[in-house]
Amino acid sequence: MLMQTHEARLHALREELKRRDLTGFVIPISDEHMSEYVGEYAKRLAWLTGFGGSAGIALVTLDRAVMFVDGRYTLQVRDQVDGKFWDYESIPDTSPADWLRKNATADARIGFDPWLHSRGWAKGMAAALEKKGGELVAVDTNPVDSVWEDQPAPSCAPARPHDEAYTGRSSADKRGAIAEWLKENEYDAAVITALDSIAWLFNIRGSDVSRTPVALSFAIVRSDGTADLFIAPDKVTPELIAHLGNAVSVRDRDAFEDELAAMGGTTVAVDPDRSVAAIFRALDDAGATVKEERDPVVLPKAIKTDAEQAGHRAAQARDGAAIAKFLHFVETEGPKGELTELAASDRLEAFRAESDKLTDLSFDTISGAGPNGAVVHYRVSEETNRTLEPNSVYLVDSGGQYYDGTTDITRTVWVGPDAPGAEVKDRFTRVLKGHIALAMAIFPKGTVGSQLDTLARQFLWQAGIDYAHGTGHGVGAYLGVHEGPQNVGKSRGTKEQALLPGMILSNEPGYYKAGEYGIRIENLVLVHNVEIAGAELESMGFETLTFAPIDRRLTDVAMLTAAELEWLNAYHAKVLEVVGPQLEGERLEWLKAQCAPLSA
Structure with missing residues (x-):
């Protein structure tokens, strides 16, 4: 039987946290690409709380539940998120880290999904908890997904070539410019995770996210001008393969993490503001040299x-x-x-x-x-x-x-x-x-x-x-x-x-x-x-x-x-x-x- 009320969903999440020996969990509005707008499968915060704004974050502990929003959503959050079960905090006056500094106990084990948060955010939260004797715990699977019984699957809509008549530059030319930047900085590769950056770089569009014509994917661009595009096989068409050409290797989206693990000994540029903590962890564990750089697509795209x-x-x-x-x-x-x-x-x-x-x-x-x-x-x-x-x-x-x-x-x-x-x-x-x-x-x-x-x-x-x-x-x-x-x-x-x-x-x-x-x-x-x-x-x-x-x-x-x-x-x-x-x-x-x- 599907849980129809937000109260029931909150209770189910707490039971899942207990099962995992966690005392709390953080739920952002985000996906694996740090997107502003996300696919239906990634709307975990809306499913759990009822909040429909575009910026916010929730912290659920075993006995407290807190919604953090900025001044734009002060009225909306009270209309949509039940005050009988949730407290409200205003960002930037109080962040989740600030709240934990004040309220966390020494036995706190607060979980987070490293595929939904930046490395900088995780460091700040970990530091806040350490001061109280608590611990920030990276989960392998998201506990919200475990209790979201009818969670939609990610979109399988095909990725579409976007005509050069509209873009004015070929994908090969764009990748060549990124390759030159990599060589100038003595980097071997750049990890590109922002969906609009990938769409621009490969001259593709999609319909995986409402209101934004992007396709769910990851990319690695190398200093020789070649690239790997990690995208679900169902989304790949013969037209897409022909459009991308021989210099782009089209691989299953599920292979992305394995490829990061194979990049030991290389120097890799990663954008700390657009890439999640899990990417940095995978590269660090592999023995890669990670350089924090702004996504090299961002400025030419603008x-x-x-x-x-x-x-x-x-x-x-x-x-x-x-x-x-x-x-x-x-x-x-x-x-x-x-x-x-x-x-x-x-x-x-x-x-x-x-x-x-x-x-x-x-x-x-x-x-x-x-x-x-x-x-x-x-x-x-x-x-x-x-x-x-x-x-x-x-x-x-x-x-x-x-x-x-x-x-x-x-x-x-x-x-x-x-x-x-x-x-x-x-x-x-x-x-x-x-x-x-x-x-x-x-x-x-x-x-x-x-x-x-x-x-x-x-x-x-x-x-x-x-x-x-x-x-x-x-x-x-x-x-x-x-x-x-x-x-x-x-x-x-x-x-x-x-x-x-x-x-x-x-x-x-x-x-x-x-x-x-x-x-x-x-x-x-x-x-x-x-x-x-x-x-x-x-x-x-x-x-x-x-x-x-x-x-x-x-x-x-x-x-x-x-x-x-x-x-x-x-x-x-x-x-x-x-x-x-x-x-x-x-x-x-x-x-x-x-x-x-x-x-x-």
Whole structure:
């Protein structure tokens, strides 16, 4: 009989821990690849607790159960995880290691799955337990899997070759560049475990993870340009074999650990932030020399080729038409007081699905009416589904996965029929001014995202308000909607990556009034070189890639400078140029009205 309640699942896990002589176990949101989004088989935390957020970690002991989440999920965790059985802690104020320093006993034996955590995390946890006389224990098999009776199997969907017309570079060329890097550093091989890195390196895509077109696999790239791709046999097709060529050895995914054990005497580069502790342990046990290096795919993947840039522009134009149809729909149906968040989200997906190049959404749509829009990472469900009320704010953050590009756009609109109030217009316009300031930025070579972040926040700060998320994240080329190493946000220390031409980022300042409404305006932008007469420095700026109207009803034109108004009018003219030819009839007339020039 399947265990239907989360209380029963928690009890079963504790019984399994007792059987294994463990006093506790740590359950992260993660898989063997340290992925942000994971396959159904790896959603252990959601199965155990009911938590549906994208960041969190649980610690279960024989008499306590604790959920650790950051500030984005303070409300959500209380809605989804039963407080009768679970305590809540806030990260970064209290981490699992902090909690154990305070609460662990001398006989503590806390288990962890070394295929789900980084080596750095494991060292920190072990040190915290040692101070209390306890022990961190690496388990051979995950105890959650032992009690998850109907756990799905990993996807067996085939891996697909991704056409070079979209990528702009052959896999052989990419592997050759990695081989040169290995030789320059006197390394024999690099272990690549991030799924988007593998997809980019071999020019393959898959459907093993919802919202991200990747195939479950591991890879080892060697200094002679050859590589091993470890992937389940069911996923391998003759087309894939032909695509990969003779220099790539296709091997069973289950052989990966054995290959690590055979790498004794070699020098191997491994990314400590993207590779799990089990990989380091296997290489150390084999006698390999392990060098901690950032995944050599990460930076070249972030710098889009001309073909990838062209694909993004095509995908954005297509996506812009779907967004325009949707915004027209919301303006028509919203004021009737019958349209729900779920119905709106479904209609937006249907508009995107009119394209034969759409393969998936790029993330679960954030469809937030009124107070739900103030929850930054809100996910609508049957339980939380609200109706878009007349005379309220509606926020929709969404994106699509197209063969030629990945999109991510947020629009905040006023649901009429009455005019919005002064406060919401003020907040919206301050967000818009910050968005424009970042979009117009010119900056010298070597600039990092934290140096630009203030541009987007300055007008909010002037009113004594702010937002608690980053201003911009990297975006992949028909890959992850969140991609490093580039970002725009508050300082992240010495590892921050300088922005480089070809990188794509989001530009998404916001404002959130708890219990009332949320505002965010998001476009994607491309870093490109800028020629300045008489300049003494190499300079760069942003090309805006996303085209959809920005709500004119919420814009207080009197708050805009002449330069900001010029930008907004030029942007809307471009929206009409790009999107207009894809619309007709009433929708086209609506778009023309939305894109008409504003005047002071």
